[in-house]
Amino acid sequence: MRKSVGVKHFLPITATVLTVAACSAPPPAAPSPAAPMTSMTSMPGMTPPPSPTAAANSTANAVAIKNFAFAPATTTVKKGTTVTWTNQDQDAHTVTSTGSGGPLRSPTLQTGQSYQYTFSTPGTFDYLCTIHPFMTATVTVTP
Amino acid sequence: MTEDEHSPEGMTRRQLLRHTAWFGSAVVLTVTGGEVLSRIAAPDDAAALDDPNALRFVQVSDSHLGFTGPANTAVESSFSAALTQINTLGYRPDFVMHTGDLTHLSTAAQFDQVKQMMSTLDTGHVSTVPGEHDSIDDAGQKYRKAFGAGTAGDGWYSFDVKGVHFIALVNTLSLEKLGHLGPDQLEFVRKDVAKLGSDTPIVVFSHVPLFAMYPAWGWGTDDAAQALSYLRRFSSVTCLNGHVHQLFTKTEGNITFHSATTTAYPLPQPGTRPAPAPVTLPAGKLKDALGIREVSYRPGGPGLAVKDVKLA
Numbered sequence: 312m313r314k315s316v317g318v319k320h321f322l323p324i325t326a327t328v329l330t331v332a333a334c335s336a337p338p339p340a341a342p343s344p345a346a347p348m349t350s351m352t353s354m355p356g357m358t359p360p361p362s363p364t365a366a367a368n369s370t371a372n373a374v375a376i377k378n379f380a381f382a383p384a385t386t387t388v389k390k391g392t393t394v395t396w397t398n399q400d401q402d403a404h405t406v407t408s409t410g411s412g413g414p415l416r417s418p419t420l421q422t423g424q425s426y427q428y429t430f431s432t433p434g435t436f437d438y439l440c441t442i443h444p445f446m447t448a449t450v451t452v453t454p
Numbered sequence: 455m456t457e458d459e460h461s462p463e464g465m466t467r468r469q470l471l472r473h474t475a476w477f478g479s480a481v482v483l484t485v486t487g488g489e490v491l492s493r494i495a496a497p498d499d500a501a502a503l504d505d506p507n508a509l510r511f512v513q514v515s516d517s518h519l520g521f522t523g524p525a526n527t528a529v530e531s532s533f534s535a536a537l538t539q540i541n542t543l544g545y546r547p548d549f550v551m552h553t554g555d556l557t558h559l560s561t562a563a564q565f566d567q568v569k570q571m572m573s574t575l576d577t578g579h580v581s582t583v584p585g586e587h588d589s590i591d592d593a594g595q596k597y598r599k600a601f602g603a604g605t606a607g608d609g610w611y612s613f614d615v616k617g618v619h620f621i622a623l624v625n626t627l628s629l630e631k632l633g634h635l636g637p638d639q640l641e642f643v644r645k646d647v648a649k650l651g652s653d654t655p656i657v658v659f660s661h662v663p664l665f666a667m668y669p670a671w672g673w674g675t676d677d678a679a680q681a682l683s684y685l686r687r688f689s690s691v692t693c694l695n696g697h698v699h700q701l702f703t704k705t706e707g708n709i710t711f712h713s714a715t716t717t718a719y720p721l722p723q724p725g726t727r728p729a730p731a732p733v734t735l736p737a738g739k740l741k742d743a744l745g746i747r748e749v750s751y752r753p754g755g756p757g758l759a760v761k762d763v764k765l766a
Contacts, residue, residue, distance in 0.1 A: 444630065
């Protein structure tokens with residue numbers, strides 16, 4: 312009895328949540344969360360238009376760490392830009408490049424502490440919080 | 455805002471069990487005075503904990519020493535209570551395994567504290583595997599200095615007790631969202647079990663689940679399938695993990711996975727919150743979510759008996 316009950320309950324919950332998570336993955340602060348998905352699915356091969364977030368927003372080089380997420384989760388800056396991460400959570404976090412060899416290696420950031428890094432080369436830089444590896448985000452550096 | 459003040463889901467252990475898939479040849483759930491959370495055993499194994507000839511060990515997990523949030527403002531006291539509970543089981547466990555996140559922030563002081571606290575355990579030996587909280591800034595160097603004696607590679611090892619073969623794995627060092635074992639460790643597993651008879655009971659410890667419990671939150675290990683492929687020929691394989699701070703059991707063929715609860719603070723059920731952040735339960739409910747796990751095996755028996763008990 313418990314077998315079937317468990318299966319019926321758990322699977323739909325998982326499926327529902329996956330859908331919700333996929334739609335709500337960009338943090339609330341991002342003004343156009345649907346744009347990247349649209350450009351990927353409907354305009355394959357085309358260069359996506361410049362993101363309004365990245366265009367001329369003076370806060371684009373600031374990333375908040377709050378509610379166990381990086382906000383915004385995707386940041387685009389020009390080469391030479393210094394990005395500042397500030398931990399607004401009660402728990403500690405880090406800003407650490409994904410995998411090995413990446414440039415981001417913050418110390419443990421307690422509440423209110425910040426970490427800065429100046430991106431001198433163009434590219435895509437994935438990072439996470441080593442304390443909570445489900446917290447993932449990306450900085451894209453343009454020439 | 456960083457942690458929820460209420461628990462809309464009302465996540466108690468009992469409700470969790472109702473919403474959790476319980477597979478297995480024999481599953482017996484018993485609630486005796488609210489103490490026993492679950493008992494999974496073949497019928498004739500139920501009394502193995504009282505059998506001095508049986509293998510008996512305890513799993514404790516995710517003590518997060520140094521955590522200071524509202525979800526548990528006294529994680530040291532909770533862990534201390536768990537250790538006292540182990541020391542008053544009425545039998546001396548063959549060993550106690552801590553399946554990681556011993557510390558919250560990998561500081562030297564936190565490692566010292568957890569090591570000192572576990573030295574009070576009355577048991578044959580104390581074993582550990584690291585969690586991601588134990589290696590946040592040094593790829594596990596401080597962890598291995600404190601707990602890595604006698605281990606291979608990045609801290610993995612195996613041992614045998616009373617006819618059961620135990621493998622302790624490290625899947626938290628990759629700086630990836632999911633757990634990862636890596637080629638060196640996979641080769642270790644392959645060679646480690648190559649000489650064993652297929653009737654040898656196998657127990658695998660890891661911090662992050664070796665099954666895909668909820669990959670969107672990193673609750674899985676991307677190359678676990680390779681490791682498990684080396685274990686398919688064995689008649690009984692039991693994988694015990696921490697990380698998810700809640701009970702969950704799943705069987706895939708000959709392999710049964712048991713996620714353990716924590717001694718520190720609960721995390722939400724998969725997908726019920728935007729993130730797996732610590733859940734602050736209503737006053738007085740925290741102890742219901744914390745616990746230890748007793749595991750026993752009677753030589754010649756069909757498999758291991760797993761009993762989850764909440765903190766007294």
